[in-house]
Amino acid sequence: MTAWPIPRVSVLTKALPVAFGLLAVVLLSEPDLADRTRLALQTLLVIIWCVYIVQLIATIRTRPAEEGRGAILIVDLLAVAVPLAAFLVASDPRDVSLACGVWILKPLRDSTAFRLVAKVLANEARNLIGVVSIFGIVLIVAAVIAYFVERDAQPNSFGSIPKAMWWAVVTLSTTGYGDAIPQSLAGRVLAGLVMMCGIGVFALWAGILASGFAEEVRRLDFVNKWQLVSAVPLFAQLGAPELAGIVRALRPRHVPAGAVICRKGETGDQMFFIVEGRVGVAAAAPVELGPGAFFGEMALITGEPRTATVTAASAVTLLSLHSLDFQILLSHNPAIAETIRSTAAERGSAKLGS
Template identity: 65%
Template structure:
């Protein structure tokens, strides 16, 4: 948990460094900037570059010590150091700072986004190539048709297919800059058809990517939930089919230390399984529950209000089971439901419990 805290702080500092550097780059492009101000901004850039140089060394040492390699982090750190240094040595003094824009990658350093994007593009490469091919065909056909219908009316704008291609791109993407507009009736009819074609093509691109992202994220969530469910001793003896039903029924949740998870007297519509961490059950003799335990089952079985307040002692990773899903679980895995009922009755007789 401490490591996760420092990781978050480190990410914030890394993003702050990138923001400072990029603001300095933007300020250096301001006209009539004084020499003193330019010098200060360049010193700021060198400071940020030095910080990234130290970060690169730290990354390499960490990878050598742990053997864990995060390619996206290494690539981002190398580019953050090499590109500005090369620009300073080989590019004119006026424009070298512009190459510091590579620090835009730093906030995404170590992010899962690049891996997710790579998997999405790999999985959907065939469909994306197909839609891109259609786009190219429609683009050339639109430029050809515009050339035939408008070349005599506007030879300066549609006098060749390459000239008409700009109009086709702008129209097909539905951007519509307005610098080239068909004058003839045939040309305007063509423009309407091209616009509608563009809407359809871009909708296909968006639909393919959105669906692929959703499926990939859902797959990752399923794998993560499967690992959490499999860590609960109560579910370890289940077969794959039953475990899949459990994974679909349980909702993962992370609770910070000190959080009240449920309060005595309130209505309860869910119970909880502890994957990691410890909770305290506030009774006359407080009880601590750890990994593999569950609580809150009485509210699901009897419908009575919570009989105890439960708080997180440490950060707790939970799996919650709602009453509706508990009924489903009772049908698909009666042995699990029976264990929960039996435990609830034992606790009711021995320890008041939510």
């Protein structure tokens, strides 16, 4: 019997309690649920709550001081404290199970996606606050004008600024519930202007968040590629500016074991640097290349088709360099160019080029 990989087991052990717990919360809201079924679901919630107590203790005792530890601790604490507080305070038993809905936060504790969201919000906080200020100003101005224009015609909907503010929120967000509608011409013109302002404000929010996400993803991608490139011995001699240029040119590629990376006879438009793993070169004298080695350069130097098939002997992490970037690299870095050309010459003489 084949054992499951540890990461898969870890994901299941984290996801299943959340899934079963939230399913129990949903089912317990049914008023006609059988007593035996209700008791079984409540017992399941208690068991999951006990599991989260153990997890909270483990977080407190074993987590070192690391980035994101505070958020993880808060989520684990809420998962235990909120249901307990509901059990001690709530008068309606339904509220106790409803409090377990806080477990929806559990997937966030280890999620890189939500950490990325938090990072973007922190980076763009000043711009977002500025847009919120614009939203607030438009909201108040629209509510005051709507109150002045519609208060006599519709006292129930616009009889006070707070009432008019509800209409302004609905209109500014372009939701349009239809529970409060201006009757006068001035009120309808105001509604149209408020809608257009709302579209503009939400477009600003979307633009700020989109650019923030794109910038953060580019930064993370650059850092990851920098780590990969710096692990290649051929680039160890380069300074930071030269290395940064190569980082932008190289593209990471992960290849599973047994996959063909390039085939004999095909046109070569890129060469490869091995970061992790090993590849097999099926030439006249087959060889294996490991971390730090490169291949595929002869097709770029001579312009001829590839002369060997290269296959991943194990899971491989590669950095690919396309022909145009290859020529730029050779022209700007004579030492690297000499190393690549001399290696290509040796392989050509031994018919190991690919």
